[in-house]
Amino acid sequence: MKNSLYFNIKVEEGIFDKIVAEQKSIGYYTLPEQDISYLLNYLEEFKSKNDYDAIKDIAIIGIGGSSLGPKAIFRALQGIRDFDKRLHLFESTDPASIRSTLNKLDIKNTHFFVISKSGTTIETISVYKYVISLLKTKDIPLDYRFTFVTDDGSKLEAHAKTFNSFVLHIPVNVGGRFSVLSAAGLAPLFLAGVDIQRLLDGALAIKQSFFEDGYIKETLLKKATYYAKNSMNYNINTLFAYSESLDSFTDWYVQLWGESLGKKQRHSSFNVGLTPVGLIGPKDQHSFLQLIVEGLRDKSVTVLKIENFDDKIKIPAITLKELEGLDLMNGIAFCDLINMQADSTIEALLDKKDIPIDTITLQHIDEENIGKLIYYYELLTSLVGQMMNVNTYDQPGVESGKKILEGKLLEERKNFPPKKGK
Template structure:
C-alpha cells in the first residue's frame, strides 16, 4: 500500500487553486535535491543543516543488520523488555511504529517521579530491571528529561550489582557530548545523521533502533517509505505531498485559511499516528504568529460529530481513502490512507512545503528553548509557590488573572477562561501527571471541547513541550491554557543533580506557565493536593 489522498468540497477548491503554483515553483524536486534556499534567506543556514531526512531511507539501510544482530544478542542474554528514554519525535515515532506492529515498547518521555519509577521497576509480564535494556535517544545528550532518566537507571542497575554498560544503548549524533561520554562508559552507540532534526527523524536511527530492538521489521518500514519517494519527488499535480501541503496550508477564493487541523483515526491499521503528526506540524509551523494547530480527535469528538468549527479542516486517517462509502459519508474532509512508511515520508515532505507556503522556517523551534530556560531558572532559584486563589475538593486553583476566579468555583473559572476565547481561539489542556496512573484525564478533552465549543488540544507534560509547546508560544495568540499538576506525593532523586524528578516536573510546569503568561496567554493551573483529590470535580465543572 503506497499513499492515497482524496479531497472534496471546500478543501478541493483550496487544492485546485494552490496546487498549480506549487508544481510550477519546482518545490518538490527542489526539496528532494536538498535545496536549503526554498524557505528564504533567513532560513537558509538552518535548512542547510536540517535536510538529511530527505535521504534517510538510503542512509538508514546499513543500520538494519546492526539492529537485528543486537536484537538477537539481547534476546540471547534474556533481555525481554525495551525502555525508550527520549522526547519529541525521538519517542513519538517509535511509539507509533511499535504500536502499529503490536509490539511492546515502554516509552519514558516524562519526569513524573512515579512514571520513572514504574519504568525502572518493570512488571511480571515483560520483565524487571535485570531483563531491561534502556535506549537513550538524544541528539546531544543535553535534553534534561532523557539525561535524568539515564542517570536514574544507571543508579538502579548499580544498586543491583549490574553493569549499566550491559543494559544501555545510545542513539545520538556523532561527536556529540553524549556520543563521547557513552563510548567512554562502554555503552553500545548508534550514530544518527546529524543533519536531521528530531521531529523529522522517524526513518533515522532515532526511529529505527528502539523499534527494531522491540521486534519491528524496520527493513520493511524502509521499503514502505522507499516505495513513496519517487511520488513525492516529482513536480506533478499527482504528487501526494504537494496535494497534502496545499490542502493543509492553502486558501481559496480569498477565504481565511483554516488553521486548525483535526486529525481523526477511523479504522486504520496504524496506531497513534495523529500524535506523531501533531508534533511534526505544530513544532514546524507554530512561529512568527502563524502556523497550523493540529488537534487529535476521535470520530465522536464534538469537533467532528457535533459541529466542525469554520476554521478547522478535518483529516481522516483510514485504510482506503478512495472507498466509495467513505467518500460519500465524509464530504469536505481530507481522506488519507497508506502504509506507515509512506505516511512518514508524505507528512514530512508536506509539512516542510507547508512551512514554505506560510513563509516560516519549518526547521527551527525558537520558543521551545524559552520554556527550558524558565524551568532552569526556577530550579536554580527555587522560589516559594504562590498562594492559591482558592481551593476546592483537594484542588488548588491558581490563575494568571485574578478576575478569572471571581466565582470561587471551578465551573465559574472554566466559564471565565472560555470567555477569553475569540472566534478563532482554542483551548489547550496540559496534564503534568503520571499518565499511566491517571489516563482518565485524557477524557477531559472531549468534555472541555463540548463546554467551550472550540477546538481543544490535550498534552501530557512535559512531553508536549517538545511538540505543541512551540505552537502555543510562537503561533497565533489565540489559546487559553489549563494546566493540571499531579499531587507530587512520590519523588525520586536524580543522581548527580541538585534537584529531584518532582522538583524538575514542577519547575517545567511553572516555567511553561510563566512563559505563556509573558506572551499574554491566559493560564489556569489546577494542582491536585493529594492522591484523594477529587478529579471528578474537574469533570463536573467542565460539563
C-alpha cells in the same frame, strides 16, 4: 496508499522546485535510501554481547522527537502482530509515570535506549540517572545494557564511551521530529523485531512518487497549497484515523505539524501556524465530531482508513430479547462496520459543502504502509512550511522556557547545594 481530495485549488508555482532545492541541506529526505548495514552490524554486535532472546523489554528514555516516532510505529504494528518483546517509554518527569513504567518491565532483562539529539535533554538525563542508580542498587551490571542514540560528538556520546555500551548517531541535519527513519527510530524498532527495511521501502515509494512525477505529487502539492493559502480561516487540521492502532501515530503527526509550522514567518515577525488535532474513530464521533459538523468553520478534515484489517471477527448473529431492532448489524465483521462508520462520517461532512475534506486509504497496516504514511506527512509538512514561508526545521520558541527552567534550577542550587556526586 490512496489519497483523494474533495477540494480543488491551483497549485502554487515554484513550490516543487523549492523542495527539490531544500533536499540538499535537509537530511530527512535521504533517509529512505540509507544503507542499513550499520544496523545489521549493531544487531550482530548486540547479540554477541547480550542474550537477545532473554531480553523481553526494550525501554526508550527519550521525549518528543526521540519517543513519538518509534512509539507510533510499534503501536501500529502491535495491532496486527504479536511481538516477543515489549516496548516501553520513559517520556515524562512525572514520578507516578516513571514508577508505573518501571513496574511494567523486568528490569534485569531490559535493554535501555537513551535517545537525545543534543545529548543534554534535561528530562532524559534525569530519568537516565534514576535508572542508572536503580540498576546499581540492584547490583545489575551496566555492561552493554544501554544503547545511546545522539549527535556525533555530543557529550552524551562521550559519556557512553566511558563504559561498555552501544552508540548510534542521528545525522546532524536530521531534526528530532524528522528522525523516526534514522537510528533514533530504527534501532529500537529493529531490536523489537520490526522489519525496518520495509519501513524504508514504503517511505521510498512515496519519495519516488513525489519526486518522479508519480500519483502523489499533484495531490500533495494541491493539499499543501490549500492548507497554506487557507491557514488564517481553516487554522485547524484534524486527522481522523479509523483505527485504534493509529492513536500514537496521530501524536507523532501532532508534533511534526505543530512544531514545524507554528513559527514566526521569515523576514517578518508575524506569527503563523496550523493547529493539528488527532482523532480516532469511531470513538471521537462521540466526542469531537459534533464540533466539526456544527461548529465554527475553522477545520479541515483528513479521514484515514484501513482497507483491510487482519482481524475478521464478526458481530454475532444473535437476537437479544427486547433489542430485536438492533439485528441490523448481525453477522457484519467489525472491520466492515468501522469502515462503514468512516464512510458515513465522510458523507455527512461532504454534505456540509464548506468543510475541506480528504481521505487517505492504507491498504493494510504493516511496515510498508506505515513507512508510506510517515514520509507522506513529512513531505506535506515541508511543502506547507515552504509555502507559509517559515523555517520548518527549527523550534526557537521552546528555548525561553528552557532558560527560565535553568534559572530556577540554579536558584534551587544556591539555596540547597547538592551533595558531592560520586
